[in-house]
Amino acid sequence: MYALVDAVAFYASAEKVFDPAIRSKPVVVLTNNDGCVCAVCPIARRLNIPKFGPYFKVKQLLEQNNVVVRSSNYELYANLSDRMMSVIGRFCDTQHIYSIDESFLHFSGYENVVKDWHTYGHLIRRTVWRETKLPVGVGFGPTPTLAKAANHAAKKLTGFDGVAVINDEASRRAILQRMDCQDVWGIGKRLAKKLKIMNINTAWQLAQQNPKTMRRAFSVVVERTVSELNGLVCLNWDDVRQDKREIYSTRSFGERIYESTALKTALINHVTIVGKKLRAQKSLTKQLYIFASSSSHEDVFYKKSYMYQFSMPTNDTCVMANAVSEVFEKIYQPGVRFYKCGVGALELTAEQFQQSDLFSPQQDNPKLMGCLDAINTRYGKGMLGLASSKLNDRWHMNRDFLSPQYTTRWRDIPKIKCD
Amino acid sequence: MCFGCLFMFVIPIYIEAGICGFESPAAQYTELGVSLDELLIKHPDATFIGIASGSSMQEVGIFEGDLLVVDRAEHAKDGDVIVANLNGLFVCKLLDKTNARLLSASPVYQPVNITPSDEFQLEGVVSLSIRMHRQSPELLSCMP
Numbered sequence: 001m002y003a004l005v006d007a008v009a010f011y012a013s014a015e016k017v018f019d020p021a022i023r024s025k026p027v028v029v030l031t032n033n034d035g036c037v038c039a040v041c042p043i044a045r046r047l048n049i050p051k052f053g054p055y056f057k058v059k060q061l062l063e064q065n066n067v068v069v070r071s072s073n074y075e076l077y078a079n080l081s082d083r084m085m086s087v088i089g090r091f092c093d094t095q096h097i098y099s100i101d102e103s104f105l106h107f108s109g110y111e112n113v114v115k116d117w118h119t120y121g122h123l124i125r126r127t128v129w130r131e132t133k134l135p136v137g138v139g140f141g142p143t144p145t146l147a148k149a150a151n152h153a154a155k156k157l158t159g160f161d162g163v164a165v166i167n168d169e170a171s172r173r174a175i176l177q178r179m180d181c182q183d184v185w186g187i188g189k190r191l192a193k194k195l196k197i198m199n200i201n202t203a204w205q206l207a208q209q210n211p212k213t214m215r216r217a218f219s220v221v222v223e224r225t226v227s228e229l230n231g232l233v234c235l236n237w238d239d240v241r242q243d244k245r246e247i248y249s250t251r252s253f254g255e256r257i258y259e260s261t262a263l264k265t266a267l268i269n270h271v272t273i274v275g276k277k278l279r280a281q282k283s284l285t286k287q288l289y290i291f292a293s294s295s296s297h298e299d300v301f302y303k304k305s306y307m308y309q310f311s312m313p314t315n316d317t318c319v320m321a322n323a324v325s326e327v328f329e330k331i332y333q334p335g336v337r338f339y340k341c342g343v344g345a346l347e348l349t350a351e352q353f354q355q356s357d358l359f360s361p362q363q364d365n366p367k368l369m370g371c372l373d374a375i376n377t378r379y380g381k382g383m384l385g386l387a388s389s390k391l392n393d394r395w396h397m398n399r400d401f402l403s404p405q406y407t408t409r410w411r412d413i414p415k416i417k418c419d
Numbered sequence: 420m421c422f423g424c425l426f427m428f429v430i431p432i433y434i435e436a437g438i439c440g441f442e443s444p445a446a447q448y449t450e451l452g453v454s455l456d457e458l459l460i461k462h463p464d465a466t467f468i469g470i471a472s473g474s475s476m477q478e479v480g481i482f483e484g485d486l487l488v489v490d491r492a493e494h495a496k497d498g499d500v501i502v503a504n505l506n507g508l509f510v511c512k513l514l515d516k517t518n519a520r521l522l523s524a525s526p527v528y529q530p531v532n533i534t535p536s537d538e539f540q541l542e543g544v545v546s547l548s549i550r551m552h553r554q555s556p557e558l559l560s561c562m563p
Contacts, residue, residue, distance in 0.1 A: 018467070020504035024538055083464040131465035131491045133542070407467060410557040416487055416502055416509045419473030419528070 001117065001140055001167070002147040003105040005088050005124060008135040008155060010101035011039035014080045015070050017133045018406035018414045026067040030055055033254045033398040034071055071399035079407045084132050091124050104144055121154075121163035141166040144235045145228035148185040149175055149203060156183075176229065179203035186225045191218065203229065247285075249273040250342025254398035256295075257338040263292055264332070265392040267324045270343045272389050275317035276376075278345055279369055284313035284354060285345035288323050292331050292341035304331045312357055313349050316364040317372070321386055459547055465492035469502065469509060470558065471548070476500070476511055478524035481548050484558070487511060491543035500545040505531070506538050511545060 007013055011029040016022055026044035028037050037058060040051045047065050049058060062069060081100045089095040092105035107114065114120045121138035128136045139151025146166045153175045154164035166172045182192030184203045198217075200206050207229035215223035224234040249270040257263055267290065278285060291305035306327040314320060324343070356362060375384045404412035460466050471485045479500055481487070489502045501514045503521065512521035512531070521531040533539050551558065 020509055020540070020542075021507035023504060023507070023540070086464045131462070133491070410555075413486075414467070414469040414509055416469040416471050416489075416511045417473055418471050418476040418481060418483075418511045418523075 001107040001110065001114075001142060002144050003092070003107065003121070003124075003141075004098075004102060004139050004144070004147040004151040005105065005128075005136050006102040006151060007084065008137055009039045009041045009045075010081075010134070011072060011077060012041035012044070012070075013134050014077050015068075015073070015403055016041070017080060018076075019403065022068045026065060027070065028062065028067055029070050029072055030401065031072045033252060034400055035252075038072065069401050071402045073399075073403050073405065075405045075408045076403065080132065080134065084128060084134050084136070087128050087131050088124065088136075090127075091120070104147065117165045117167060118163055121165065125162050135162075138163045139166075140164070141172075142231045143228040143233045145185050145225055146172065146231065149179060149183075149229070152179060152183050172231070173204060176204035176207055177202055181206045184225060184229070186221055191222070194218075245348055246344060246346050247274050247277045247283075247348070248342060248344040249277075250291075250340065250344070252340040253338065258335070259392070260328075260332045260334075262392045263338050263341060264324070264328055265389060266341050267292070267328070267343060268321050268386055268389040270341070271320045271324055272317055272385055274343055274345050275315060275320055275369070276373065278315035278348070279373060282351040283345075283348040284315050284351055285320075286310055286313045286347040286349065287345070288320055289344040289346055290324055290327055290331065291343075292338055294337050295339035298337060298339075302333065302336045304333070306331060307346075311360040312362055312364075313354060314364050315351070316366075316369055317386065318365070318368075319363050321388060325388075459488065460490075461546065462490055462492035465543070466490050466546075467543075471511060475523035475525050475528040478526075479513070481511065481524075481545075482550065484551065484554075486549040486551075486558075487545050488547045488549070489543040490546040493544040493546060495541055495544050500548075502542040502545060504538065504540040504542055505533075509542065514541075 011031075012027045015027055015029060024043070026047055026049070027041045028044050028049060029039040030036060031038035035055055037049070037051060037053050037055055040049050044065075044067055045051075047061075047067070049061065049065075049067065061067075077100060084101070085095070085097050085103055088103050088105070092107055092110075094106040094108065096104040096106070098104055117140045121140060124138050125136055128134060137151050137155035139147050139149065139154050140163075141147035141150045150164040150166045154160045154162050157164075157175070157178055164175065166175055179202060180192070181187055181195050181200055181203050182189055184206060187195070187206070195201075195206065200209065206226060209226050211223045211226045214226050227234050251266075251270075253266070257266070271288075274285075274288075286309065288308040288310070289305060290308060291303065293303035294301060308323040308327060310319070310323070320343075372384055376382065406412055406414055456463065467489050469487045469489060471481050471487050472483055474483065481500070487502065495501050495514050495516075497514055497516050499514050500511065502509055502511050504510075505521070510521070513524060515522050515530070518530075519533045521533065523530070
C-alpha cells in the first residue's frame, strides 16, 4: 500500500501557524515578486479567489473581501516543511519526500499492523495538525498514482473528509470515475486536451485504455500511468530521485533594471546559487547558459543569451563568475529595461569521474569553495560571497507583504500574552 | 530541526597562554559536548519558542521577556501551563478543562471562561520557560 500525504494550500496554511489572528480569515500567498497568487487557503477558495492568477487582476476582489495577502516566506515554509515531513515519517518506515509539501509513504508488510487504512489516515491527519498546526490530506492506494488519485479525492471531492482509500475495485472505480483525467498524476492540462479529443475524459476512461496503444500514441510515461491506474506499480523512487541534469537559477526583477552593475550583480548572484547547488550534488558543468532579457510586453523585446564553454568542467563559483564577466559586455546594452536574467549549468558530469587534461590546467579551487560553503552553512546564506555579488542590491525580489521568520530568527519569535 | 543558537555546544578549548608549541590535546574533541536542545526539547518537530509579555503568570515564575518553550505534542492536563489561540492572540494561561476556563497564576487576574462564540485552539504545553539574567541583544528587539 502507498500513501500520499500533502498539506492543504501549504503556503497559505503555513502563514496561519504562528499568526493566530489570521487563522479564521481568508489568506492568499503571492510569489514571483508578488506578481502572482500561488496559494489560496480553503476559506479564500470559498470566495472563488482563483489560484495562479496575476495579482493585479484580483487585487480589488481581495480588498473587497478583506483577504489577507502575504509574500512567500520561504524561510518559514522550509522550516515548517521539515517539521511536517518528520512527523509524517513516523507513520511508515519508507518515506519519499516528493516536494516541499508532498510525501509518499510505502507500506510493505503492514497488512497485519494496520487494520483499517481509513482510521490510520485520520491518525496521521490529527497528529500532523496537533504537532505542526498544518492541515494535510491523506490518500491511500496500491500504486503511487492511485495514492495520488485518492489524495485528490480526499481533498477535492465531496463526501470525503480529508482521507480517501483505494483498496478494492469498488473504491477505485468510485474515485476514478469522478476524476478528470487532467488531475491524474503525470497527465496535466496539455495532454488532457489531446486525450479529450480521443474521448477520454475521466481518469476511469484513461484506465480502460490499452497501455501499449497509449505508449505508441504518447509516451512511456502515459503507458506507466495507465498501468498504475490499474494497480500495477511502475514507478521507482530511484528514477525520481536522480541528480538533476541541469541546474538553473533565474528570476525576474522586482523593478526594471537599467544599470550594468545591477545586472551584473544579479548574474553573479545566480552563478553563486548554481555553484552551490552543483557542489551540493557533487556535479561539474561543462557549459554555462547566461541570459538577460527585457519583458516580452515591451515594445521592443530584447534578449541576449550566451553559451559559455569551459575548457575543463567546473563547479567553482569564481571560475563561473569569470565566465559571466567575459561575456557580460555582449549581453548588456545601455537603455534596455531589463526584466529577467539568469544562468543555467548544462551538461553536468559527476565530480568523481573528472579526468584531468594535460593542456588545460584545472582552475577550480575546491578547498576555497569548501570553506565558502562551510562558512555560509554555519553563519547563514550570503554571509561570505564574491565582492561582485554585493555591488548592488536592486536585484532582490519584492516581498512587500512578508511575515516574520517565526522559527528561524530570534527577533521574529512569536509573542505570547500573559495578561 | 534545529533551534539555531539554542544549540549550545560546550566547547572544551583551553586557553594556551600565548605559547606556541604543542597544540592543545582538546582540539580534536571540539565537536563533543552537551546540547541544551537535547536536554530540554522532547519533541523537536512539535516545539516552538515564543516570548512572554505581561505579568499574569509571575506566580508560576513566568516574567516579561522570558522565553517559553511550547510543546504541541505533549498532552495538556488540568493545571498545566499552556499556550492557546484565544480570539486571534497567543495567550499563556493555566488550563482548567473541567470548567472550560483559563486561569491566570496571579490572583489579580480573573479567570477567562471559554464560550462557544470564542475562537479557541489549544496550541501546546509550556514545558519550560527560560529567563535571561543578562539581556540578550538578539532578543532585545522582540521586547514590547
